[in-house]
Every structure is written in C-alpha cells, then in structure tokens.
Amino acid sequence: MDFLLSVLAQVLRIAVPYALVAVGGCFSERSGVINIALEGILLNSAFGTAVGTIATGSAEAGVLCGVLAGALTALVHTIVTVVGRADQIVSGLAINIASLGATRALLKVLYTSASNSPRILESAWAPLPGFALLGPLGEVVGQPLFLFAVAVVLGAERFLLRSGTGLLLRAAGERPAALDATGFSVVRTRATGVILGGAIAGFGGCWLAFQQNSFTHGMSGGRGYIALAAMIAGKWRPSWAVAACLLFAAAETLQIRFSGRGVPTQFLQMIPYLVALAVLAGWVGRATPPAAIGRPYLRGGEET
Numbered sequence: 001m002d003f004l005l006s007v008l009a010q011v012l013r014i015a016v017p018y019a020l021v022a023v024g025g026c027f028s029e030r031s032g033v034i035n036i037a038l039e040g041i042l043l044n045s046a047f048g049t050a051v052g053t054i055a056t057g058s059a060e061a062g063v064l065c066g067v068l069a070g071a072l073t074a075l076v077h078t079i080v081t082v083v084g085r086a087d088q089i090v091s092g093l094a095i096n097i098a099s100l101g102a103t104r105a106l107l108k109v110l111y112t113s114a115s116n117s118p119r120i121l122e123s124a125w126a127p128l129p130g131f132a133l134l135g136p137l138g139e140v141v142g143q144p145l146f147l148f149a150v151a152v153v154l155g156a157e158r159f160l161l162r163s164g165t166g167l168l169l170r171a172a173g174e175r176p177a178a179l180d181a182t183g184f185s186v187v188r189t190r191a192t193g194v195i196l197g198g199a200i201a202g203f204g205g206c207w208l209a210f211q212q213n214s215f216t217h218g219m220s221g222g223r224g225y226i227a228l229a230a231m232i233a234g235k236w237r238p239s240w241a242v243a244a245c246l247l248f249a250a251a252e253t254l255q256i257r258f259s260g261r262g263v264p265t266q267f268l269q270m271i272p273y274l275v276a277l278a279v280l281a282g283w284v285g286r287a288t289p290p291a292a293i294g295r296p297y298l299r300g301g302e303e304t
Contacts, residue, residue: 002136005135006135008137011246011253013140014249014253015245016146016204018226018227019149019230019241019246020152020204021228022242022245023153025201026241027194027197028198029173031169031172031192031193032297033190037095037096038092038201038224039099039220039223040092040098040224041099041202041205042208042223043218044069044070044099044102045070045201045202045203046205046206049063049065049066049069050120051110051117051215052065054120059210062206062210066202066209071198072198074198074199074201075195077092077194096224104217107215107217116217120209126143127140127143128142128143128144149207153239156200161237173190173293180297186299190297201224201227205220208220226248226273230276235288248272252271
C-alpha cells in the first residue's frame with residue numbers, strides 16, 4: 001500500500017507543472033494565439049520564484065514573483081504577435097532561447113553561479129497539517145500550491161466553457177471577425193488570453209522551484225513542450241489536457257523507477273517523449289484546433 005501511495009505521489013508531483021502549463025496554454029490558444037513560448041514561461045517563472053523567495057524569505061512573495069515572471073514573459077509574446085502580428089511560432093521559439101540564456105546570465109550576476117541559485121528552505125512551502133495520515137501522498141496533496149492547482153484546473157474548465165469572458169476568448173480564436181463586429185476588441189481579448197495563460201503557467205514554475213528547493217539552469221527540461229503536446233491531445237480543453245498530463249507524468253515516473261535497473265539510460269530518457277509522440281499520433285488527427293489560431297487579425301475583418 002505504501003508503495004502504491006508513493007508511486008501515486010510521484011505521478012502527481014510530476015504532473016503538476018505539466019498540468020498548469022497545459023491549462024495556461026489552453027487560454028492562449030483558445031483565444032487564437034499559438035504559444036510555443038510555454039517552455040520559456042515555465043523557466044522564467046521558476047527563476048522568478050527562486051529569486052523572490054531568496055530575497056524576501058517568504059514563499060508567498062516567491063509565488064507572486066514567479067507568477068509575475070510568467071505573465072511578463074507572456075506579455076512579450078503578446079506584444080510581438082498580437083500587437084506586432086509577427087509569426088507566432090518564431091516568437092515562441094525566440095522567447096524560449098532568450099529565456100534559457102537570460103536566466104543563466106542573471107544567475108551569474110545575482111549568485112555568481114551559472115548553474116544554480118542558493119537553496120530555498122525546504123520548509124518554505126510545507127504541507128498543511130492533517131495530511132500526514134496519507135503518508136507520502138499527503139506530502140504532495142497537502143501542499144497549498146497543489147490544492148491551488150486543483151482549483152485552477154476545475155475553475156479553468158468552467159471559465160473557458162461556461163462564462164461570458166470565456167466565450168469572448170473562444171470567439172477570438174474561432175470567429176474574430178464576428179467578435180470585432182459586436183464591438184469587442186480582438187487584440188485586447190487575445191492579449192487577455194495570452195497573459196492570463198502565462199500567469200497560470202507561472203504557477204507551474206513556482207512548483208518546480210519549490211520541489212527542487214532552488215533554481216537550476218535549464219530546469220524546465222522540455223516540460224513546456226510536453227505540456228503543449230498534452231494540450232493538443234486534450235483538444236484544447238483544460239480537463240482533457242490534464243488527463244494527458246497525468247499520462248505523461250506516469251511515463252516519467254516509469255522512467256525514474258526503472259533507472260539503475262539495467263535498462264539503458266538512453267531508452268529511459270526517451271520514454272516521456274515517445275509517449276508524447278504516440279499520443280499525438282493517435283489523437284492529433286482528430287483534434288480540431290480553433291479555426292483562427294495562428295492567424296493575426298487586422299481590425300475590420302481582414303486576416304493575414
């Protein structure tokens with residue numbers, strides 16, 4: 001029983017950043033903006049969390065800094081793509097590359113190390129009392145950030161599919177000309193979706209920093225890209241994307257559990273990506289993206 005709880009705890013721990021980033025991606029892409037920059041958003045938010053926590057000694061301040069870093073990174077993507085109407089994929093890739101270099105440079109400036117920051121105290125974000133009865137599972141599900149992540153996932157589904165603001169976001173991604181005709185700004189609506197998505201993804205970076213008790217160069221490790229795959233496999237619905245994230249997290253847990261047991265390391269490292277490819281191959285053909293995704297919009301109805 002303890003073994004099963006331990007495995008479940010590990011799957012949930014790994015799934016949290018995937019899930020938060022995938023949900024954030026849903027907000028951006030349902031509004032019509034491709035967001036390859038999720039990897040950079042995750043990395044910058046983890047860096048912001050570590051810096052904020054170390055500077056203030058407060059986990060709450062660290063979370064705020066991490067979320068702001070995610071939102072600001074998304075703002076850059078917004079200015080370049082929504083306002084400047086530049087290629088969205090190129091912008092996302094550029095942000096990812098710039099984030100990798102910038103965080104390393106700032107590590108050197110702030111902490112005289114190009115590889116990692118000082119450690120965050122392990123007690124910075126401890127589980128709430130009362131969850132100890134669940135053993136290793138309680139150490140994960142009892143963390144305030146995990147409970148918040150669950151609330152975000154549940155709230156995001158309802159917000160996108162059943163609220164008036166969610167309807168506007170979806171209209172910007174499906175029928176921007178119709179949205180424009182009703183008097184709503186397509187640019188402002190898409191900017192809201194991208195920046196809100198960046199803030200949500202920023203919580204994933206907060207989780208990474210607290211779980212590893214520091215910031216390490218390149219610690220996002222491709223999670224943003226896997227979350228992007230989960231979002232597509234989930235057909236741009238938050239709850240379905242989270243289900244795909246749990247599958248990827250289970251694959252990564254399998255990789256960790258078999259490590260050091262005679263299985264070639266190279267094969268183990270491939271497992272999460274092989275699963276992602278298999279899922280995309282099986283579902284992407286049946287996943288219909290928002291009709292106007294990736295297409296910049298000019299006021300008056302002309303799309304480029």
